Amino acid sequence: MSLGEKTLISRIRRGVPRGRGVITGIGDDCAVLRIPAGHQVLVTTDFTIEGVHFRRAWHPPEVVGFRCLARGLSDLAAMGGDPQAAFLSLALPRELRQNWIDQFMKGLLGLASSFNVALAGGDTSESPHGVLADIVVVGSVPKGWSILRSSARPGDRLYVTGELGGAAAALGEFMAGRKASPKDFPRHFHPDPRVAVGRFLRKQKLASAMIDLSDGLSTDLAHLCEESGVGAEIVEAAIPRARIGKKGNALDIDHALHGGEDYELLFTAHRGKHVPHRIAGVAVTLIGEITRSRRVIIRSPNRKGSPLQAQGWQHFRK
Amino acid sequence: MSLGEKTLISRIRRGVPRGRGVITGIGDDCAVLRIPAGHQVLVTTDFTIEGVHFRRAWHPPEVVGFRCLARGLSDLAAMGGDPQAAFLSLALPRELRQNWIDQFMKGLLGLASSFNVALAGGDTSESPHGVLADIVVVGSVPKGWSILRSSARPGDRLYVTGELGGAAAALGEFMAGRKASPKDFPRHFHPDPRVAVGRFLRKQKLASAMIDLSDGLSTDLAHLCEESGVGAEIVEAAIPRARIGKKGNALDIDHALHGGEDYELLFTAHRGKHVPHRIAGVAVTLIGEITRSRRVIIRSPNRKGSPLQAQGWQHFRK
Numbered sequence: 013m014s015l016g017e018k019t020l021i022s023r024i025r026r027g028v029p030r031g032r033g034v035i036t037g038i039g040d041d042c043a044v045l046r047i048p049a050g051h052q053v054l055v056t057t058d059f060t061i062e063g064v065h066f067r068r069a070w071h072p073p074e075v076v077g078f079r080c081l082a083r084g085l086s087d088l089a090a091m092g093g094d095p096q097a098a099f100l101s102l103a104l105p106r107e108l109r110q111n112w113i114d115q116f117m118k119g120l121l122g123l124a125s126s127f128n129v130a131l132a133g134g135d136t137s138e139s140p141h142g143v144l145a146d147i148v149v150v151g152s153v154p155k156g157w158s159i160l161r162s163s164a165r166p167g168d169r170l171y172v173t174g175e176l177g178g179a180a181a182a183l184g185e186f187m188a189g190r191k192a193s194p195k196d197f198p199r200h201f202h203p204d205p206r207v208a209v210g211r212f213l214r215k216q217k218l219a220s221a222m223i224d225l226s227d228g229l230s231t232d233l234a235h236l237c238e239e240s241g242v243g244a245e246i247v248e249a250a251i252p253r254a255r256i257g258k259k260g261n262a263l264d265i266d267h268a269l270h271g272g273e274d275y276e277l278l279f280t281a282h283r284g285k286h287v288p289h290r291i292a293g294v295a296v297t298l299i300g301e302i303t304r305s306r307r308v309i310i311r312s313p314n315r316k317g318s319p320l321q322a323q324g325w326q327h328f329r330k
Numbered sequence: 331m332s333l334g335e336k337t338l339i340s341r342i343r344r345g346v347p348r349g350r351g352v353i354t355g356i357g358d359d360c361a362v363l364r365i366p367a368g369h370q371v372l373v374t375t376d377f378t379i380e381g382v383h384f385r386r387a388w389h390p391p392e393v394v395g396f397r398c399l400a401r402g403l404s405d406l407a408a409m410g411g412d413p414q415a416a417f418l419s420l421a422l423p424r425e426l427r428q429n430w431i432d433q434f435m436k437g438l439l440g441l442a443s444s445f446n447v448a449l450a451g452g453d454t455s456e457s458p459h460g461v462l463a464d465i466v467v468v469g470s471v472p473k474g475w476s477i478l479r480s481s482a483r484p485g486d487r488l489y490v491t492g493e494l495g496g497a498a499a500a501l502g503e504f505m506a507g508r509k510a511s512p513k514d515f516p517r518h519f520h521p522d523p524r525v526a527v528g529r530f531l532r533k534q535k536l537a538s539a540m541i542d543l544s545d546g547l548s549t550d551l552a553h554l555c556e557e558s559g560v561g562a563e564i565v566e567a568a569i570p571r572a573r574i575g576k577k578g579n580a581l582d583i584d585h586a587l588h589g590g591e592d593y594e595l596l597f598t599a600h601r602g603k604h605v606p607h608r609i610a611g612v613a614v615t616l617i618g619e620i621t622r623s624r625r626v627i628i629r630s631p632n633r634k635g636s637p638l639q640a641q642g643w644q645h646f647r648k
Contacts, residue, residue, distance in 0.1 A: 035370060035476075036478060039479070040409070040478055040480070040557070041374060041404075041405040041406075041409055041479070042372040042373055042374040042409045042411065042476070044372060044409070044471070045372075047370075052353060053362070053364075053365055054361070054362060054363075055415075055417060055450070055451060055466070057419045057451065057452055057453050059419050059455045059462075061421055061462070062458070064421070064456055064458060087359040087360050088359075091358070091360045093360065097373070099373060099375045101375045101376075101377050101464045103377055103379055103462075135377045135464070137379055137383075139379065140380070141459035142458065144377075146375070146453070146464035148375055150371070158353075158360070161358050162357075222359075239357060
């Protein structure tokens, strides 16, 4: 079934509540947003490409839409920012069924609504191959208070939210030809952007630097260290490993170290700061500290230190 | 040749001057922008998809990059806004040659630089099929002064900038198996976003409503009328038709009425306003007026009026 752009736009428009600060939304050449006085604007963009970030055979459309927006909200969380509006560019193959699109939008708009984020614009097109989406999230932060990747200092403590490796483990199941269910792998299917945690850390002035874990701990820690011009030492036994289901065993350490798309937060705090064990209902774990050396070292259970290679998360291939 | 995302990011980063108002650019989870006090934020996103918006066999990479950003800048122009920063999401097939990417970036960054617009972020990915780009342009406008599509009133005069149909004529040449050169069809290869015209109209409070001509006059005029709840009557003989080359004959009226991607501005002004014949070096032509009837009528040279069908610009198919 061919999908007219106009049909899509009017459908999206109907489902979209006018959000706070959105002066002009879908239907003009640009959206017009009002940013709170004394705030700076935050902008992030993230692709969701069929065959790279998802497969239609593995991921229900509602999950694809949900994860599409979650990626952008997580970037806002990692700055300590308040998300305000999203923009969706969506290119669809002609043969795609209307129900797939409806469910995709349901997942995306449901998440948007739970964060009080308006869908304020975007673009639509036909796609020659597969579903292509690009999500933009715009938000704000009080002037000078964004939490950057580049401001970690030697001696800072290193913390992570939640548990790691669960999203990658679900992919591993799919790639082994098995099924992975949303119940067993909630972090893969419905990652919960840590916006409230980021906001708390910013308001309490707790975090010196922050990044979200989209590519995996080893890679994102390397990004943070590179941008800050520092190194880090982490303790393997301290890393919180996800479980499969509620009562399953903890995943192996490689999933937690190198698996991507958990969308947890990795942040640093000056050693004099008191960081709570839970923030906004999410566990916060001390996993190491920042060093002057520019190398990233992991200490194994026998206390031996070895370099942690950033095993750059490679999205699955077709 | 496979292209590492890191390589692409560092290449882009090297080529990008830090723009005005960009507090944090490429390299963090979000960009941080400073918006002038008393201004509202403008945001627009536009796809550039291989096989839909361009073909590698027809369009040199520098032209693809140039047009990619021009689409976004034109949307800012149509609000009367000041563009400030661009964000590029770029997915590339593995086999793409580095030189193609370099030339694409050269076209995009050259245009950005001429508008003092910073490339402040984006996303990169591998693409399973063809080149996919999505451009976001963020800008600002003094509070309450954006020129919307929805504010045209009966009796307003209707104006258009430049000449129409040239971009579609170039496509026509390609589709007929002929060559089209940048010299003969400048508006197709290097459309010049009418930012200065839009800004003048806003500052002088001349325009009551505005839209850019991306889908073609008949379609975009229908959009403007629909959003404003009005109709229009235009005079066929008044429509400025592009020529092929400097001395060629004027194109036929269908190109000027229905051809897309000219990126000229269509605007309305209260009949009491004096609108100059040239603004910022660009011709401005009176082509008709806004009516109460909700229908769009075109008057042929023999003065007969007939309904103008919005022959929605269909991007060329593979």
